[in-house]
Amino acid sequence: MDVPGAIAADRPTVMVTNDDGIDAPGLRSLVHVLVSSGRYNVQVCAPDSEKSAVSHSITWQHPLAARRVDIEGATAFAVAGTPADSASLGISKALFPSVADLVISGINMGSNCGYHVVYSGTVAGAREAFFHGVPSISLSYDWVFGGIRSEQDFTLAAEACLPIIGSILSEIKKSSYPRDCFLNIDLPTDVANHKGYKLTKQGRSIIQMGWRQVTSDMHGGKMLSTMTMDMDSLVSTEADVSSMSQEHLLFKREVRGAQVDDDATDHRFLKEGFITVTPLGALSPANVECEAFFKDWLPNVA
Structure with missing residues (x-):
């Protein structure tokens, strides 16, 4: 029988962070599903309070406080900082003895498509791990506030992500997982009846x-x-x-x-009921038309 919080050498380690705070139902549901699967060692390093829409801000000029939090089956810490702070501290070896095989940021309460990716602290948590060479994904759920939705839906969302999490870790073990991007994953409102995974690109919805x-x-x-x-x-x-x-x-x-971006991008397919999987990088190149304009324009600047 597994001892809660015990480390199994033959299991991959997953570290969970978020921007809604360590007590958020999305994070707690995800951790519970990961622990219950019995397949992973689970670490948690997340903000001690809600930090939505802080983007990739970091704490620079003063120390961060971290306190141990009791989450069954996981080793967990709450950090008085941002999602990027939490991800960075969690993979630094200053808090945990080893670096996780995969960092998961989420599950966010609300979608993160289009231009909202820039504002998102959830995406930033995954991006920070990516900066340091650790495979990562951000998970967001297009949860309806009020209405007939319930926090139990976050468990369904977490369970819907298990196949892709397992597959990613399998590729990491084989050293075949790409290291030049991270994944932003959005789950549709009716996650119990989703239409499957859909590879998408980031759109311009905002x-x-x-x-x-x-x-x-x-x-x-x-x-x-x-x-x-x-x-x-x-x-x-x-x-x-x-x-x-x-x-x-x-x-x-x-x-x-x-x-609203009606092109074949993340927001459109999410609203159609797909679980959208969008590879992201850290660079922000301009489109071809902009590059062409400035190539002709710059030599004529006095």
Whole structure:
């Protein structure tokens, strides 16, 4: 019988991080499914609180606090930092004695398609591991806030990812897994009836945001939570805004619309019910048309 938290030398090690915080249902469901499979040693190194939409920010000028957290079957730490901090610390050998074979960031509460990949702390957790040569994937679930969805859906989402996780680790063991990219995976809302895996490319979908001035005497004023933006319904939940003194101007974000990419890209196939698998890199080359313009333009700059 396996002892919870015990390390089995013949099993690959998976490290889990996220941006919703170590207590988030997506991370807890993923860890539970990984542990219950009996196939993996599981490490957890994740932010101690919600850190959505922090992108790839890192803590630079002061030490990070990490505390041990009790998660059955895993060795887990909560970090007072960002997702990128957590991923970096977790694979540094400063916290765990060995580097994980695979880093998984997620499961995020909400999809990360199109331009939202740039904002995503979930994607950044996987990207940070990729920077350091560790295979990684980010997992996001197009979970509907409110309605008939429940946290049990995150378990279904985690189970739907097991085949691809197992296959990746098999390729890593054979030294045949590519090291020049990492994978961004999005799961559709009706994950129990998904249409299978679909290899996609990153599109240009994005929620279009604006700002509106509010007054500090608005008791219980509200501010948009980046976790809850939905590309189709434009529904958002809100968080409290604290009062400020009158000499400050106070603004809050609000949804103004959406730019939806109808091409054969990640967002479109996710909405069609596929589990989208999008290889990403760390470089951001411009498209061919832009390169051609600047090639002709630059020599004429005085």
